Amino acid sequence: MNSMSYLIFSIMPMFICLFWVVLLLIDRQHINLSKRFLAFFLSLAFVNYFTHALYFNHQYELYSLFDSIWCFTSLAVFPLYYYYIRLLTKDVKINYRWAWILISSFLLSAFSSCLYFLMSPEEKDIFIQGIMYHKEGFLTTDSVLVELQILRLQIFKIIFIIQVVFALYFGLKLIREYNIEIRRFYSNIGGKDLNPIEWLLLFFVFACVISVVSSIIGKDYFMVHPLFLIIPSFTHSLFLFGVGYFGYKQNFTIEEFKKDIAIAKAESKLYSEKQITNVKNEILNNEELQKKLFQLLEEDKIYRQPELRITDVANLLNTNRTYISKIINDELHTNFSDLINEYRIESAKNQLLDCTKNALSLTEIAENSGFSTNSSFYRVFKNKVGVSPGDFRKKGCDSTLMQFKGMIK
Numbered sequence: 001m002n003s004m005s006y007l008i009f010s011i012m013p014m015f016i017c018l019f020w021v022v023l024l025l026i027d028r029q030h031i032n033l034s035k036r037f038l039a040f041f042l043s044l045a046f047v048n049y050f051t052h053a054l055y056f057n058h059q060y061e062l063y064s065l066f067d068s069i070w071c072f073t074s075l076a077v078f079p080l081y082y083y084y085i086r087l088l089t090k091d092v093k094i095n096y097r098w099a100w101i102l103i104s105s106f107l108l109s110a111f112s113s114c115l116y117f118l119m120s121p122e123e124k125d126i127f128i129q130g131i132m133y134h135k136e137g138f139l140t141t142d143s144v145l146v147e148l149q150i151l152r153l154q155i156f157k158i159i160f161i162i163q164v165v166f167a168l169y170f171g172l173k174l175i176r177e178y179n180i181e182i183r184r185f186y187s188n189i190g191g192k193d194l195n196p197i198e199w200l201l202l203f204f205v206f207a208c209v210i211s212v213v214s215s216i217i218g219k220d221y222f223m224v225h226p227l228f229l230i231i232p233s234f235t236h237s238l239f240l241f242g243v244g245y246f247g248y249k250q251n252f253t254i255e256e257f258k259k260d261i262a263i264a265k266a267e268s269k270l271y272s273e274k275q276i277t278n279v280k281n282e283i284l285n286n287e288e289l290q291k292k293l294f295q296l297l298e299e300d301k302i303y304r305q306p307e308l309r310i311t312d313v314a315n316l317l318n319t320n321r322t323y324i325s326k327i328i329n330d331e332l333h334t335n336f337s338d339l340i341n342e343y344r345i346e347s348a349k350n351q352l353l354d355c356t357k358n359a360l361s362l363t364e365i366a367e368n369s370g371f372s373t374n375s376s377f378y379r380v381f382k383n384k385v386g387v388s389p390g391d392f393r394k395k396g397c398d399s400t401l402m403q404f405k406g407m408i409k
Helices: 003-026 033-056 060-089 096-118 121-132 144-185 195-217 226-249 254-267 279-298 310-316 321-331 336-352 362-369 374-385 389-408
Strands: none
Touching: 003 033, 003 226, 033 060, 033 226, 060 096, 060 121, 060 144, 060 195, 060 254, 096 144, 121 144, 144 195, 144 254, 144 310, 144 321, 144 336, 195 226, 254 310, 279 310, 279 321, 279 336, 310 321, 321 336, 336 362, 336 374, 336 389, 362 374, 362 389, 374 389
């Protein structure tokens, strides 16, 4: 790898961070709290990868100044990304009491800064050149401060691994709980669920595994074998691009969800919930509501409304959404989104099997079946049926043609 390629790969993650920070901040039309926080997160990531760039390009003096800042930003990454997920799924405003998740990052960074302040120029050279760059002639030392800096590096690894485990577990838990609630409320979840963020969190862990492996073999290894710098650089750049892209595209968050719930409550004819003690009456009520629900779906075809919500169904049944949700989940063993989409898919399948010259286009079928966009139609159909709408139509028409030829013979 030539020097120019090496430079590009050493700074690539840093500039991807900067690109998305600028794009998020200038997007005034769709800016929300989660996007502002994401811009802050990527700004810290920019500082982190700037320090990486200093290291890989042998900027010794600057690197020693930024090393403690790098310690803070590196240990702040997972806690802050977890809190970004909270702003997508749970919190409508920043709760500063959650600042405690940065305590370990701050304390270890402060500890490192104090050590650097107390170290002599010779001790800094021993630590930077000997320990961080593994240069010969700098490895022998009796300095307590250098030993403490080495200890700081070991503590850093332990805290980092613990953070990965906790952020992954609690972050995935928040996303999955949020997605469940979305599916219970909306029939169309396109652009509302957080499946891309869930996959990003998993990829985040993979990127951090690359970082841990890099730390074990030593970052100086990539200077001796510069071609291998492509692996961590590309992995982190890909992750950062994904974080920026999906964060930029994610306009629907818990803020919008709670607004929709509030609007739906204002529109609904709310009924006070009564405690039902007679089991026989409760079963009868369930049966009646199920019958009326199926009537709305099969006869009135309410699933054709693209933005149908569970509160709309509750209004039509003169009950509340909590009770309807309970029936759908406990009695029908599904969720609102999947229930409505089952009817939409069946409607689409019937229309797709029309192989006459007057057959509708896929766009028309999507609209007639209640799908808001072609992309959501394709995604849901492929997920439920196993093939795309186009392939389903082709197979169905080919089968009909074969049967017709058989009848002629």
